[in-house]
Amino acid sequence: MKLRMILTGAAVLPLSLLVGQPAGAAAADPMTDAFATAASTYEVPRDLLVSMAYSETHLDGHKGQPSADGGYGVMHLVTSKTLDKAATLTKQPASSLKADDAANITGGAAVLRALADELKLDAAARKDAGKWYQAVAKYSGASSQSVARLYADTVYEQLAKGVSAKTPAGETVTAPARAVTPDRGSYAKADDLDKPSTLAAATDYPSAAWAPAHSTNYAVSNRPTSDAIDRIVIHVAQGTYAGTIDWFQTGPREDPTSAHYVVRSSDGAVTQMVREKDRAFHAGNWNRRSVGIEHEGWVENATWFTDTMYRSSAALVRNIADRYGIPKDRTHIVGHNEVPGADHTDPGQYWNWTKFMQYVGGTGGGTNPHTPESVCGTGYKVIDSQALGTAGTVYLLYNADNGNNCVATIKLTSLGTATATSAFLEVKDKARVTDEGNFAYYAGPVRAAAADKCVQWGGKAGASTYESPFEHCG
Numbered sequence: 001m002k003l004r005m006i007l008t009g010a011a012v013l014p015l016s017l018l019v020g021q022p023a024g025a026a027a028a029d030p031m032t033d034a035f036a037t038a039a040s041t042y043e044v045p046r047d048l049l050v051s052m053a054y055s056e057t058h059l060d061g062h063k064g065q066p067s068a069d070g071g072y073g074v075m076h077l078v079t080s081k082t083l084d085k086a087a088t089l090t091k092q093p094a095s096s097l098k099a100d101d102a103a104n105i106t107g108g109a110a111v112l113r114a115l116a117d118e119l120k121l122d123a124a125a126r127k128d129a130g131k132w133y134q135a136v137a138k139y140s141g142a143s144s145q146s147v148a149r150l151y152a153d154t155v156y157e158q159l160a161k162g163v164s165a166k167t168p169a170g171e172t173v174t175a176p177a178r179a180v181t182p183d184r185g186s187y188a189k190a191d192d193l194d195k196p197s198t199l200a201a202a203t204d205y206p207s208a209a210w211a212p213a214h215s216t217n218y219a220v221s222n223r224p225t226s227d228a229i230d231r232i233v234i235h236v237a238q239g240t241y242a243g244t245i246d247w248f249q250t251g252p253r254e255d256p257t258s259a260h261y262v263v264r265s266s267d268g269a270v271t272q273m274v275r276e277k278d279r280a281f282h283a284g285n286w287n288r289r290s291v292g293i294e295h296e297g298w299v300e301n302a303t304w305f306t307d308t309m310y311r312s313s314a315a316l317v318r319n320i321a322d323r324y325g326i327p328k329d330r331t332h333i334v335g336h337n338e339v340p341g342a343d344h345t346d347p348g349q350y351w352n353w354t355k356f357m358q359y360v361g362g363t364g365g366g367t368n369p370h371t372p373e374s375v376c377g378t379g380y381k382v383i384d385s386q387a388l389g390t391a392g393t394v395y396l397l398y399n400a401d402n403g404n405n406c407v408a409t410i411k412l413t414s415l416g417t418a419t420a421t422s423a424f425l426e427v428k429d430k431a432r433v434t435d436e437g438n439f440a441y442y443a444g445p446v447r448a449a450a451a452d453k454c455v456q457w458g459g460k461a462g463a464s465t466y467e468s469p470f471e472h473c474g
Helices: 030-042 046-057 082-090 094-099 101-118 129-139 145-161 185-189 241-248 307-324 353-360 372-376
Strands: 005-008 011-014 163-166 172-175 231-236 261-263 270-272 290-295 333-335 380-388 392-399 404-411 419-427 433-439 442-449 455-461 464-467
Touching: 030 046, 030 101, 030 172, 046 101, 046 129, 046 145, 046 163, 046 172, 082 094, 082 101, 094 101, 101 129, 129 145, 129 185, 145 185, 145 241, 231 307, 241 261, 261 307, 290 307, 307 353, 333 353, 372 380, 372 392, 372 404, 372 442, 380 404, 380 455, 380 464, 392 419, 392 455, 404 419, 404 455, 433 442, 442 455
Parallel strands: 231 290, 231 333, 261 290, 419 442
Antiparallel strands: 005 011, 163 172, 261 270, 380 392, 392 404, 404 442, 419 433, 419 455, 455 464
């Protein structure tokens, strides 16, 4: 019988021998063994390799089917990039690298080691997972350093959290949490796409980071003046957060594609790529009337659809709907598969519309009995607000009767439980006043006289913090 072979040094050895299995015997934990073998063969940190695979695919090879950007297998080997390089390095055919988990993992490890060699990592450096950061960033194949940094940061965040995940075959693959200091090298100077934009006009949704799509992937417009916006379309990317951002930034190409927003699975981070006034290419004949939101993940794997993603996306949808007067119902908030003429299936059977629409409507997670007006008092009206991820919203209010401003942070999660929350207000040329501590429902009120004065305001809830520029200057 034929044995699958992998390259090790100058010799080509049967995989069954490398993992200590008798020829012809099935491994009890084939993917676990494949990670161990590949890591040992190519002197790649095993837990880093697992973290890369989990960040890319949640250890799901998708039966040899490609992602939206042409990546295959648990290590997401991309045609004309890492896939071809893996085939050359391992001397295995592309067909095996695409469909066989062990071959794919071997190919990923071989490519990563080759990138480390190009960076001249010696044997001592290769033992330090943090020293592999630049190789991991290059593995992404991203077209910009900022997206490569986003990819590598995601992998290292996963390494810090650890992995315990089931494969489609039911095997549990684990990697312990590891505290690693990543050596970003030249990527330290790249834009950090995990940070919301500091440019006031860059995003329509204040919590979003800004990473503009390639100009050929959308049409400049003047909505809603040119076309009314009355639909929000929910997509699933068939790929990762970083990969989707990179795909929308790549062009020109035969199939120009984009969406206005991309949402990450693990923490609900949001990146805006097309201004809402412009037409993203995401929903065919509905491009003119809709805002498109892509979600990291695959339609056939429910593990990507986290509660955090649902809450974050729902907060974004609620914000868009409120600004354009779009009813928050399933007629106006639809899946890509529900767009007339669509040939797509996303968001798919595992997307929980009931939960999602409850969050869009402000239910499903408990409600806060306090409002910014009730916290600040009679006469105060909201003049600005900023979502703090899914954990809360910080509000700026003004009282026209006495010229006072007020800031209050209203929690949306962990209601009734004291958690770290804060609100601050700073009138220009005066000291900042802050209310911070562990609060059950809100932080504030923070009041100050500010008639005809610029103010800086913000707060914190959960892991999200906001600090405005000096604004509202009289």
